[in-house]
Amino acid sequence: MGSGCADGSRRGLPRRAFVGVLGLGLAACAAPPSGGGSATETSAPAAPSLPPIPAAVPGRSVTVFSGPPDGSRIALTVDDGTCADCVAGYVDFAQRSGIHLTLSPNGTYAHEWEPHATTLAPLVAAGQVQVMNHTFSHPKLTTLPDAGVRAELARNEDWVQRVFGITTRPYYRPPYGVHDERVDGIAAAEGWTRSVLWNGSYSDSTTITPEFLMSQAEKYLTPGRIVLGHANHPTVLGLFDRIADLIRQRGLSPVTLDEMFGTSRATGTA
Structure with missing residues (x-):
């Protein structure tokens, strides 16, 4: 003991x-x-200490789906969290590898995420792990009224602040990648001025084989990518070391969205 x-x-x-x-x-x-x-x-x-939670800074909405293609930077992002073992696996992966990640959890899966808050705390404070807004219950935002869009983002922000002690602004990822000018405008007026999509994916939103996931990793782990993964299915659990090896072999530098685009949790803005 x-x-x-x-x-x-x-x-x-x-x-x-x-x-x-x-x-x-x-x-x-x-x-x-x-x-x-x-x-x-x-x-x-x-x-490391966390900065005070800043006030929301409204602005113009910008859709982000890739980083600079030159250099070696790559942003690994992890959505949802329906699988407790998968959440635990990603947390352990970040802790033992030092690889930088951007997490996109939904507060509706609090039971899966909150047990790891103390482990993630120093990683978040050090800037190794970033948290962005992915809404509380993962709806298609285009189907909601204006007030519903605001409520989904605000409720998830409140949960992230309580559990992780940090703001998600200015980044939000619309569930399923479904958004439009109205949704982005609502989000931007509340300080989420960057709508984050992706230009690479493990394609693991459903159950896939390890061989297929690695084929996607080999295809998309290249400079300038924002790579989408999910903490929903256990296939990835046996592949973390292989993914890390591939990153090292290719000389890639995994970074958070803050590090890729020069934003800050201290201000929640660019």
Whole structure:
């Protein structure tokens, strides 16, 4: 069994509450026992801190589906989260590999995501993992009235702020990639000024074979891609190391959307 300090970091606290607990836990774990320890011992480095949640900044809507084709950057994005093991697998992949990811979770799958909030907290704070808005319940936004579009985005934003302590603005991904000028205008007026699509995919929104998923990875893991994956089906669970190897072999640099386009969670804008 682990120590009390290690156990305390795994209790699934809401993200914003966890920040304070993390700081106290690090201090308690780092302190030498009374009367012991040498003057040369140092405490653990402070955990990265999150910026304050910024106010929404309305603007003009821009559809984003690719990054700069030159260089080596590639953005790996992960949608939904219907499969608890898949969510856990992606979280473990990010933690052990150091690969940068942009997650697009739906709050309706909170049961699958929230147990990993404490593990993701330092990765989010360090900028290795970004979270963008994918709506709360994954509807086709074009079928909703204006108020329904706003509610889906706002409810998911509230959930992300509570669990991960960060804003999703200015990025949102319309479910199924279905959007129009009206939907984008509503989103942009609330600060989601970048509608994110993709130009590469593992094609794993449904159950596929490992061989097919890897064929898609080999096709689309190239510079300038925004690659779409899903945390919905277990096929990907046995392929993380192969995907990482392919990325290394091709000299690619996985980045978040913030890193690809020069945006910031501190401001929620470009």
